[in-house]
Amino acid sequence: MPLIPAKNSSKFACIILAAGQSKRMGQSKMVLPWGDKTVIGSVICAFTEANIGKIVVVTGGYRELVETEIKKYPVDRVYNQDFANGEMSTSLQTGIKRIDESIEFIFVALGDQPDISPEDIREMMNLANGDPTKLIIPSYSMRRGHPWLIPSIYFSEIMGLRPPETMRSFINKHEDNISYYLVKKSNILADLDTPEDYQRLKPKE
Numbered sequence: 001m002p003l004i005p006a007k008n009s010s011k012f013a014c015i016i017l018a019a020g021q022s023k024r025m026g027q028s029k030m031v032l033p034w035g036d037k038t039v040i041g042s043v044i045c046a047f048t049e050a051n052i053g054k055i056v057v058v059t060g061g062y063r064e065l066v067e068t069e070i071k072k073y074p075v076d077r078v079y080n081q082d083f084a085n086g087e088m089s090t091s092l093q094t095g096i097k098r099i100d101e102s103i104e105f106i107f108v109a110l111g112d113q114p115d116i117s118p119e120d121i122r123e124m125m126n127l128a129n130g131d132p133t134k135l136i137i138p139s140y141s142m143r144r145g146h147p148w149l150i151p152s153i154y155f156s157e158i159m160g161l162r163p164p165e166t167m168r169s170f171i172n173k174h175e176d177n178i179s180y181y182l183v184k185k186s187n188i189l190a191d192l193d194t195p196e197d198y199q200r201l202k203p204k205e
Contacts, residue, residue, distance in 0.1 A: 009051055009052075010102065010103075011102075011105055012052050012054075012105050012106075013052065013053075013054035013099050013105070013106050014056070015055075015056050015092060015095035015096065015099070015108055016057045016109045017058055017091045017092065017095075017108065018059055018060070018066055018112075019061060019083035020086075021060070021061035021062075021083070022061060022112075024193045024194045025192075025194060025195060027062075028061070028062035028066060029112050029193075029198065030062065030069065030111050031062070032198060032202075034114045035203040038069055039112055039114045040066065040070065040111045041069065041070075042115075043109055043112075043116060044057070044073045045073075046116045046118050047107065047109065047116075047121060048074070050119075050122050050125070052107065054076075054099070054103065056075065056076045056077070056095045057076070057111065058079075058091040058094050058095045059077060059078070059080065060079065060080045060091065061083055061084075063079060066111075076098055078094055078098050079094075080094040082094075088166070088167045089165070089170075092158060092167065093159055096159060103152065104132065105125075105132070105149055105150065105151050105152065106150050107121070107149050107150075108146065108148040108149075108150060109147035110147070112192045112193075113145075113147075113188070115188075116146075116147065116186045116187075117184075117185035117186045120186045123184070124147075124149050127149075128151065131179065132151055134177060134179040135148065135149070135171070135174055135177055136148070136179050136180075136181055137171070137178055137179075138181050138183045138188050139180040139182055139183070139188075140183050140188055144171075145183070145186075145189055146188060148171075154174070187201075
């Protein structure tokens with residue numbers, strides 16, 4: 001049974017990027033089993049449990065498989081027609097178009113990062129409420145990870161990104177306005193790219 005969202009904070013939304021082609025995996029990693037859910041199902045549930053009511057999943061590669069899976073959950077879905085270019089920015093722009101103007105912050109999450117905890121998501125929300133101008137990025141062992149939390153003052157700039165600009169160059173441009181959150185429970189550095197990665201990282205039965 002899909003989770004029923006708890007009462008949400010209306011200021012926050014989440015865009016889950018699930019448009020990749022999973023070339024190194026050889027199949028859609030989003031729909032692989034992960035405990036009693038799937039990889040992307042686990043990501044969605046983390047955000048619903050953290051009281052994020054507005055969740056948009058951006059699809060692309062393996063569209064039919066991914067969209068069939070996410071129909072089980074209370075999320076919006078939107079297809080990125082430019083998914084084959086591999087740029088995160090086009091998927092994020094596609095997702096932002098589905099976000100209501102009342103939203104003040106968006107989480108940018110990866111659909112293949114199933115070990116995100118609701119507790120860390122809530123702590124990032126607390127940081128954002130304390131300083132609504134900061135880009136908040138989770139960190140572990142001095143390395144950046146996802147999800148990012150982006151305030152609305154940056155939405156128009158992101159919508160205007162064009163090649164060769166990328167989300168990496170956007171983040172680097174605003175380095176001085178980043179607040180790093182040291183994760184407590186989430187595995188933000190795990191790369192779920194290959195069958196070997198999946199076998200090593202998946203929950204043990």
